[in-house]
Amino acid sequence: TQLLEQSPQFLSIQEGENLTVYCNSSSVFSSLQWYRQEPGEGPVLLVTVVTGGEVKKLKRLTFQFGDARKDSSLHITAAQPGDTGLYLCAAIYNFNKFYFGSGTKLNVKP
Amino acid sequence: NAGVTQTPKFQVLKTGQSMTLQCAQDMNHNSMYWYRQDPGMGLRLIYYSASEGTTDKGEVPNGYNVSRLNKREFSLRLESAAPSQTSVYFCASRDSGREKLFFGSGTQLSVL
Numbered sequence A: 001t002q003l004l005e006q007s008p009q010f011l012s013i014q015e016g017e018n019l020t021v022y023c024n025s026s027s028v029f030s031s032l033q034w035y036r037q038e039p040g041e042g043p044v045l046l047v048t049v050v051t052g053g054e055v056k057k058l059k060r061l062t063f064q065f066g067d068a069r070k071d072s073s074l075h076i077t078a079a080q081p082g083d084t085g086l087y088l089c090a091a092i093y094n095f096n097k098f099y100f101g102s103g104t105k106l107n108v109k110p
Numbered sequence B: 001n002a003g004v005t006q007t008p009k010f011q012v013l014k015t016g017q018s019m020t021l022q023c024a025q026d027m028n029h030n031s032m033y034w035y036r037q038d039p040g041m042g043l044r045l046i047y048y049s050a051s052e053g054t055t056d057k058g059e060v061p062n063g064y065n066v067s068r069l070n071k072r073e074f075s076l077r078l079e080s081a082a083p084s085q086t087s088v089y090f091c092a093s094r095d096s097g098r099e100k101l102f103f104g105s106g107t108q109l110s111v112l
Helices: none
Strands: A005-007 A010-014 A019-024 A032-037 A044-049 A055-058 A061-065 A071-076 A085-093 A097-100 A104-109 B004-007 B010-013 B019-025 B031-037 B043-049 B065-068 B074-078 B087-094 B107-111
Touching: A005 A085, A010 A019, A019 A104, A032 A071, A044 A055, A044 A061, A071 A085, A097 B043, B004 B087, B010 B019, B019 B031, B019 B087, B031 B074, B043 B065, B043 B074, B074 B087
Parallel strands: A010 A104, B010 B107
Antiparallel strands: A005 A019, A019 A071, A032 A044, A032 A085, A055 A061, A061 A071, A085 A097, A085 A104, B004 B019, B019 B074, B031 B043, B031 B087, B065 B074, B087 B107
């Protein structure tokens, strides 16, 4: 069983639509991260959320950390083909271990 | 600005063969990591090294060994490759006190 569960696993939408991706766990984390990965490349960090209830915005991407620090969401407004990729959430255990969710594969069609 | 460099990019092995995946970073980071990525499984931690001279197991260490050769280099060895080890392997590094992982571009390994 994975420490972090992501949903949905796959998402295919039209350009201009909005979407939300979820990352859930039964554990409490001090912080949670979101990464984006393109084919043939390693993941790249988008954001780190630290405080329960925290909301961070990165252009059209909005990240939220749950009040209980067990879950997080990523919302994309007016998705564009350039948003296509694999979105991964990650949590840090014992200061050194980074555990990743199973990922959400997003395809934005023009 | 190379960042994290992994070699080779592609490798095909026969069952039972051994090989070492190499990883080097030029950012003077203390911590280094090895992950494997399988479809639908995200990234799973194999081993990590919090600092030069130390290594620790992650989620899926069986069948692998690691060596932190110096601060720059962290290698992953498969002593007797199995088809279940077919995967894409990623190396990552991190500066102490900072939570950002920097990844290499991966090694695609097939074990026949």
